[in-house]
Amino acid sequence: MTGPLCHTLCVIGPGLIGSSVLRRARQRPGLATRLIAADRDEAVCARVRELGLADEVTTDAVRAASEADIVMICVPVGAIPAVAAAVIPAMKPGAILTDVGSTRRSVVDGVRPFLRPDVPYVPAHPMAGTEHSGPDAGFATLFEDRWCLLTPPEDASTPEAVATIEALWHAMGARTRIMDVDHHDKICAIVSHVPHLLAFSICQTADSLATDLRSEVLDFAASGFRDFTRIAASDPTMWRDIFLHNREAVLEMLDRFRSDAETLAQAISEGDEATIVASIERGRRIRRSLIENRQA
Amino acid sequence: MTGPLCHTLCVIGPGLIGSSVLRRARQRPGLATRLIAADRDEAVCARVRELGLADEVTTDAVRAASEADIVMICVPVGAIPAVAAAVIPAMKPGAILTDVGSTRRSVVDGVRPFLRPDVPYVPAHPMAGTEHSGPDAGFATLFEDRWCLLTPPEDASTPEAVATIEALWHAMGARTRIMDVDHHDKICAIVSHVPHLLAFSICQTADSLATDLRSEVLDFAASGFRDFTRIAASDPTMWRDIFLHNREAVLEMLDRFRSDAETLAQAISEGDEATIVASIERGRRIRRSLIENRQA
Known part of the structure; x- marks a missing residue:
């Protein structure tokens, strides 16, 4: 890789998965030059700041997303469409939207109405986790040798965006596979x-x-x-x-x-x-x- | 403990559980001065010999049982009554019969017709195991800090025999509890x-x-x-x-x-x-x- 994968990576919902992404990204400066974490819960933000997981931590997900080249939504699947609806209008043209949801059909269908032609969407499901949750539960090696399944809708993503998100997960230590949503x-x-x-x-x-x-x-x-x-x-x-x-x-x-x-x-x-x-x-x-x- | 718990311990069926008992007994000379392993399968006997798990290894369970102070049946629960029926007539007066079955009602009922008044029966269930089986699968620490549940039928055991089998399992590293069969x-x-x-x-x-x-x-x-x-x-x-x-x-x-x-x-x-x-x-x-x- 010449130069970083992206300038600014924004993680919305720095829980077990999101905080593990941040921890790993911290260890791989080639991944992103700037890390933003956003959470609606001020206590979670305070803890993420204490842990030093991001360059900026905010409760304002919309502003955070507006500054990012990759916006990764790491909230429970039921909340992904609402978060997507809120942040997509603020995103930069060409910035990539991704998530880490464990289910795909309902999320892809839920996000679709809010998509913009100039914001490719590459849903991803890292098959990793523990029984613990929250920003303290994450660790940098969570995705090591685990699969990350990408289910890009053909009409809403680009080969370049898919390649970028694959590279991001490879940098996380994961293997990737692209497959159909259902x-x-x-x-x-x-x-x-x-x-x-x-x-x-x-x-x-x-x-x-x-x-x-x-x-x-x-x-x-x-x-x-x-x-x-x-x-x-x-x-x-x-x-x-x-x-x-x-x-x-x-x-x-x-x-x-x-x-x-x-x-x-x-x-x-x-x-x-x-x-x-x-x-x-x-x-x-x-x-x-x-x-x-x-x-x- | 002054002197060993028993002179001769006979393990019938040196698989995962039985071979772990033998391994532990080897490490604790205070437990038994002589160890006999019996298995109807000559290949198992050969392997137990190779592993050096007992002082004597034989396919003749009846003769082995006739020389023991404690006879421990370590075969699948369905086979326990038949093995008990075969070995009980050969046992020394006062020798203790025990087993390691995971179910109790059917085993106790199946063994009962063959019991002798001078051979107390103390069924025991060590709650330990792995997904592996056979004499190679056992290890001396298998029972460390695990429970062993004793279900002695009142009319077929004695307090002394129960105390001896409890002491045996304590020597295995296990905690014991006495409870009703059902x-x-x-x-x-x-x-x-x-x-x-x-x-x-x-x-x-x-x-x-x-x-x-x-x-x-x-x-x-x-x-x-x-x-x-x-x-x-x-x-x-x-x-x-x-x-x-x-x-x-x-x-x-x-x-x-x-x-x-x-x-x-x-x-x-x-x-x-x-x-x-x-x-x-x-x-x-x-x-x-x-x-x-x-x-x-």
Whole structure:
């Protein structure tokens, strides 16, 4: 890369993802010469200032966006269209709009009415995260070797803008893949959204047990349940939005899951050993494929 | 402890759990002066010999048991009663029979007809494990700070025998709790068996996706799904037996789970934000309690 990727990068919503982007950008001066962080919450701004994550920190996202070459919206998916609607009119011609939402169809459809022909939009979904949230939760290596899925709408982006956002994520340490919006939503439903739904539900079931059982469940939480509670500790607003904004794909994949779980439950109920073992073996097969894919 | 806990400890089935017991016992000469491992599979015996895990390794479990002061059956729960039936007649008067099964009601009921008044039975369930199996998978610290639940039938054990098996597990590094058989099975259904059932099922769902989606699911498996596949990689025979032998409690807890998951799915389908957030918050509450319990 000759010269920085962009002059000014503006991150709106410096939470887990946004603050990790800022931290990494700080370590890579070739990425942007100036970093602006914007958050409507003054307390978050104060903390971002204390942490020294940006050159400028402001509650005025519109002004921040007006000075940027890349505007990256890092708020929960339900809030992305409203933030886009507010900042797009202020953006410089040729500046790129991007986001980090975990669902795509509803966000792309929600942002589309506010787009300008001279502001390319390159939605991106970095597949990384922890169960923690807020500016203190971020770290510079969060995206290292993780995937970032780009779903640029053909009629609203340019090859140059896509290349710039890909380069930005490569600088973050991530691998990128470009894919169709609806395909993205189905994949994420099965690899992330439905597993989270199951984790939230099983924790809810444990929470609603009679007091004596509940306290012992806490005492004896074995490794299986601990993994579930870790997943279930994620941010409620973010997950509310993901479930609502990827409703169709989540419910479709949940239906498939339900039918598979029902088959296994039925086999247990009937003592059908062959079906039980076949179910378990398929789980192991996926695991082996994952390991062969070097993803495990 | 003055003198060793017992002279000869016999482990039948030196897999993940059994070989970990042997490894730990090797490090604690005060536990037993002689270790015997028995497995019906000559290849397993050969490997246990190579690893040097016992003073004697044999395919003849009956003879091995006849020489022991403590006989610990470490085979999948479905096979415990048959092994007990074979070895009990050969055991020395006063020798203790124990096992490490993950389910209790069916095992205790299955072993009971073969018990002798002079052979106390102290079933134990060490809540520890990994997704790996076999003698190579074990390690001496597997039980460190984990719970071991003892469910001695009052009419088939003695306080002295219970004290000896508790001391054995303390020497393994575990904490012990004595509890009722059926209570044990309910707790394990919710903290371990149902979570495993969900993990097996979601992996099966992923495995049955159309080829293009499936290969991308493997590419993009996010952390949520990776945790599920880790759980789902466990030994099929062991889990078949657990599901069948704790059928009633598993199906009861699965029913509760199903109703909680249905409530969340319904809320997603209807866009009911308050119910979605309430579900997620309950998951987080359990997680916080776990952390407060220093179990997370």
